[in-house]
Amino acid sequence: QSALTQPASVSGSPGQSITISCTGTSSDVGSYNFVSWYQQHPGKAPKLMIYEGSKRPSGVSDRFSGSKSGNTATLTISGLQAEDEADYHCCSYAGTSTYVFGTGTKVTVL
């Protein structure tokens, strides 16, 4: 049950695209297509942005997309906007109804 590894911080200018990686193991990310991503603004509860690796809930901008290769999942934010500045957390199913979150990434819009 070790946390998934994310970069501590990622930054980009408005309009640019950024990617956030989420590296796990063959016991979690690598074994299941059940990676989700959450956006969290300071002092607020997390918000679901991506589930099942690449699906977006209703109401989430299509500027957010997800993918996976091997033991690493990736969140891409296209057309970066000031409102995207927040913390982002990945989460993977790890079997037997358990889950593991990532270490979290702070996104800064320059």
Added chain:
Amino acid sequence: EVQLVESGGGLVQPGGSLRLSCVASGFSFNNYYMTWVRQAPEKGLEWVANIKKDGSEKYYVDSVKGRFTISRDNAKNSVYLQMNSLRAEDTAVYYCTTDRGYKCEYWGQGTLVTVSS
């Protein structure tokens, strides 16, 4: 409108106990697994425990096994987290969240638990 409202947090001494509650509304509570997630100060999220729709199965992160107990009362649309033998490292904001389809779709606002002497 979906709402999850946590309560029960506070300051407790090491070795003490606390019981968190989460009341749900706006969705069919008994059709969802329910999960507790915590976030230590300036840290990432940590999955803590979840409970099956009918309460028959419960799962925990290793660090809380034997100390925390998750339960639910579907008649009251509520989920609980009984926390015993609390340690400083349990200090965190505790969130109640729904768990269906391998995602945490709805979240409460969180309740702060501080373990300190």
